[in-house]
Amino acid sequence: MSPSSARDARASRRPLLEIVVPAHNEERRLPGGLLQLCAKLARMPFPTAVIVVDNNSTDGTAEIVRTWPEGQVPVRLVSCPEPGKGAAVRAGLIETRAPFVGFCDADMATDLAAVDVALSLLLSGERVVIGSRAHTSSSVENRHSRVREIGAVGFRxxxxxxxxxxxxxxxxFKFFDGPLAREVAAELRTPGFAFDVELLARCTGRGSRVREIPVDWRDMPGSRFSPARHSFGILLELGRIWLRLRAFPPASVSPAWEPPLDPVGYP
Incomplete structure (x- = not known):
């Protein structure tokens, strides 16, 4: 079989892993990030795919994805007109179909070597695996201001x-059992910065443990978060999450999918 035929055959198979990349006006950082991500996933011994969610961008973000060259790792575009990273991640997770799913930022601030660790844990039966910069074995390159660091302590x-x-x-950098992620994403109502909290709270409310893993993380230029502009809104989001979870607590569910013994032979 020729290399192109092998590539086409792999790309046509149902992916075992799909990764969502939320993107708002990321025309400068997205090409490099997608190159890194696709190169990483192409080295995996099973089919994978990438979903880029264009979060109401006004630049060339969507066009980058539409014209992305075909390869071993299919890259498709999903549009999300509702502003906010939480809304974009929700839209992307709902569009997935794979047994395992995850999401990462367009700047690839988290070293992608952690994908191997996350997937290995999911295959062993974990349902939620997330990167943690607070892990004792993590390596973190942080250029945040002192004000932002103090705000982060309060948020945590x-x-x-x-x-x-x-x-x-x-x-x-978060990875999940696919059925669990899609079920929880359908209930997600936090569009902004604090959406991760609601997402994880709904997972734990269903009895799923959150497994934190160490990461190599670099603070990349281009962050849009500002303590002055966003702190009050984040407090409101956390308050709404607390009220929402009290009013509509998630029901506990059992795993909907059994990991294959041989992911390499996954159809």
Missing amino acids: ALARALVRGVSDTQCG
């Missing part, structure tokens, strides 16, 4: 009240 304290036992809810 509030988040722990909603998601107990999780040290870092906000690292943009």
Whole structure:
């Protein structure tokens, strides 16, 4: 079989893993991020796919995805007109079909070597695996201002009240059992920065443990978060999450999918 035939055959098979990349006005960072991600996934011994969610961009983000060259890793575009990273991740997760799914940021701030660890844990039966910059074995290159660091400490304290036992809810690197992620995403109502808290709280409310893993993480230029502009809105989001979870607590469910013994032979 020729290399092109092998590539086409792999791309046509149902993916075992799909990764969602939310993107708002990311025409400068997205090409490099997609190159890294597709190169990583192409080295895996089973079919994979990428979903880029264009979150109401006004630049060339969507066109980059539409014209992305075909390869071993299919890349498709999903549009999300509702603003907010939470809305984009929700839209992407709902569009997945794979047994395992995840999401990461367009800047690939988290070293993609962690994908291997996350998938290995999911195959062993874990249902939620997330990167944690607070893990003792993590390597973190942080250029944040002192004000932002103080704000992050306060946010983590509030988040722990909603998601107990999780040290870092906000690292943009999270992987899940696919059926669980799609079920929880359908209930997600937080469109902004604090959506991770609601997502994880709904997972733990269903009896799924959150497994934190160490990551190599670099603070990439281009972040749109501003403590001055966004802190009050984040507090409101956390308050709404608390009220929503009290009013509509998630029901516990059992795993909907059994991991294959041989992911390499996955059809």
